[in-house]
Amino acid sequence: MxxxxxxxxxxxxxxYIKREEPFRTLLAEFGYERSLEEVDRAFHSVAKLFMREYPGVLGRPFEHYLPWYMGFLCNYLDIDGDVFSICVRWKEIWRSFNPLWxxxxxxxxxxxxxxxxxxxxxxxxxxxxxxxxxxxxxxxxxxxxxxxxxxxxxxxxxxxxxxxxxxxxxxxxxxxxxxxxxxxxxxxxxxxxxxxxxxxxxxxxxxxxxxxxxxxxxxxxxxxxxxxxxxxx
The missing domain is CATH 3.40.50.1000 (HAD superfamily/HAD-like)
Structure with missing residues (x-):
């Protein structure tokens, strides 16, 4: 053809968004040490899950799906601590990205x-x-x-x-x-x-x-x- x-x-x-290293640093603040590759694969896996199971959600404003998304992300990374506080802190970091993309x-x-x-x-x-x-x-x-x-x-x-x-x-x-x-x-x-x-x-x-x-x-x-x-x- x-x-x-x-x-x-x-x-x-x-x-793309330069998110993996900032998120890894955030996790370290909460006492969780994860490799950059682990974080990268976690973001990838959760994104593919949403594409497959929840069509259209990732196209909504970030705040609309963040708690839901963060739950899957932390579950993938075997994080069982204060996911709410991690979510709040990540929102602050996300808003500081300039440019985002x-x-x-x-x-x-x-x-x-x-x-x-x-x-x-x-x-x-x-x-x-x-x-x-x-x-x-x-x-x-x-x-x-x-x-x-x-x-x-x-x-x-x-x-x-x-x-x-x-x-x-x-x-x-x-x-x-x-x-x-x-x-x-x-x-x-x-x-x-x-x-x-x-x-x-x-x-x-x-x-x-x-x-x-x-x-x-x-x-x-x-x-x-x-x-x-x-x-x-």
Missing amino acids: GYNFVWFDIGYTLL HPYPQALPTIKKMISMGLGVGIISNWDLSARSVLADAGLLDFINPCIISSEVGFSKPSKEIFNIALEKAGGDAAKSLYIGDNYYDDALGAASVGMDSLIINRFGKFGVEELQGQKLINNVAEVLPFIEKGYK
């Missing part, structure tokens, strides 16, 4: 390479009205067109409507488009509903997505290019 357009999700596809090192070089290959590059994302400013702050917005954001168009992934809006805006063909995201249930299923291929980013191989069968997985956004060059075989 020859592609002429690549669509990206935003969070944990192009951008950072681009993956591979994101901009990969996008620039795609553009140099003659590919269109766009965004289809479930995000609030901050999406464009977040992308601009990360240095990515000027290289992406169009940006289709759920809060702007009134539809969210995995609905086929948001994908069709994107294709219409770009004048694109779903059969020649490739979608890249980190949430199989929003991204791969939504893309498939309009006949679009997808790649799902999962930084730990099959960990956290063991239930998936037949879905192509990659470790990071830089691995998209080989798939395009060899025609998604």
Whole structure:
């Protein structure tokens, strides 16, 4: 399959939050020593759990799901102490992050390479009205067109409507488009509903997505290019 357009999700596809080390430090304040890898895998595992079992929740404001999320996170890390106090302290730390989102090192070089290959590059994302400013702050917005954001168009992934809006805006063909995201249930299923291929980013191989069968997985956004060059075989 020859592609002429690549669509990206935003969070944990192009951008990420530097949360693991601050959370590890927080746990140490409460007397819990956990390795950076343990914390990283815990965040990953809980995110995948929410994607699978509680669709749409991670798209809500952080405060709405934090206690729920923190319970799962602490359970994974075998923390049985004052989870409420940990949650309160984490909220304080979270609000101090500025900026909150950072681009993956591979994101901009990969996008620039795609553009140099003659590919269109766009965004289809479930995000609030901050999406464009977040992308601009990360240095990515000027290289992406169009940006289709759920809060702007009134539809969210995995609905086929948001994908069709994107294709219409770009004048694109779903059969020649490739979608890249980190949430199989929003991204791969939504893309498939309009006949679009997808790649799902999962930084730990099959960990956290063991239930998936037949879905192509990659470790990071830089691995998209080989798939395009060899025609998604």
